[in-house]
Amino acid sequence: MKLIRFGEAGREEPGVILDDGRWIDASGQFHDYDESFFAFGGMEALEAWVSDGCPDCIAIPPGTRLGPPIDRPSKIVCIGKNYLDHAKEFGEGIPTEPVLFMKATTAWSGPTDDVLRPAGSDRLDYEVELAVVIGKTVSGIVSEDEALPHVAGYSVFCDYSERAFQKDMGGQWVKGKSCDSFAPMGPWLTPAAAVPDPQGLRLWCKVNGEMRQNGWTGDMMFGVAHLIHYISRFMSLLPGDVIATGTPSGVAMGMDPPRYLLPGDCVECGVEGLGELRQRVVQG
Structure with missing residues (x-):
């Protein structure tokens, strides 16, 4: 199911x-x-x-559009630089504990919806990620051993980013992470019981058919259980909340020269056993 x-x-x-x-x-x-x-x-x-x-x-009639597999969550908590090679290509040091940031929930979108390149954007980037959906309230610090039973399921997520907004305009990353359509998830939610080891999954991203990212969730510096434990120090996690767990190397920003997304590009993101996203970039 x-x-x-x-x-x-x-x-x-x-x-x-x-x-x-x-x-x-x-x-x-x-x-x-x-x-x-x-x-x-x-x-x-x-x-x-x-x-x-x-x-x-x-x-359900064939050809029906799929939306995100859960209703818009109360929050989308994201993890920055959680894979060592991506932390190196991103720059600004290797984190010694999880880097937390938020995406606005208005960025929420479906697995085949267009990605809107916002006005003034010239450094639009992709990041394939494993998404964790919380199933039971986490209020107060939960231990790592007790963390995974709080998970309802897993899905595929793409953390789209406008790097100029994120890195060049001061303040927090949220400005480069929250444009409309920048948080697609899907195509479905796989119940946690069907994913016995969230640290044993391959994840990848292709742009126009070219493999750009190809990694394993086991390469996370901070695994899913640790992330739930860590986040619970700072905020309650409510049922339906989403944790985007970070991306492996291979983003456009890390290429030499960088190869950012342009209108007409096709982005495909997948996680082993959890399905694939497929979006076309259009000018917003």
């Missing part, structure tokens, strides 16, 4: 992809995959409904 949301942007309905490949509308049983869904046993109820054969289910 995989969780999907389908339909017009901003009006998506919840659905599931069954193990036999069928796409099933779950909106007759569940309102949405949002904070309340995860907080009040929605995952367990969905699993029970699927195990019971999805009574009164309706098939």
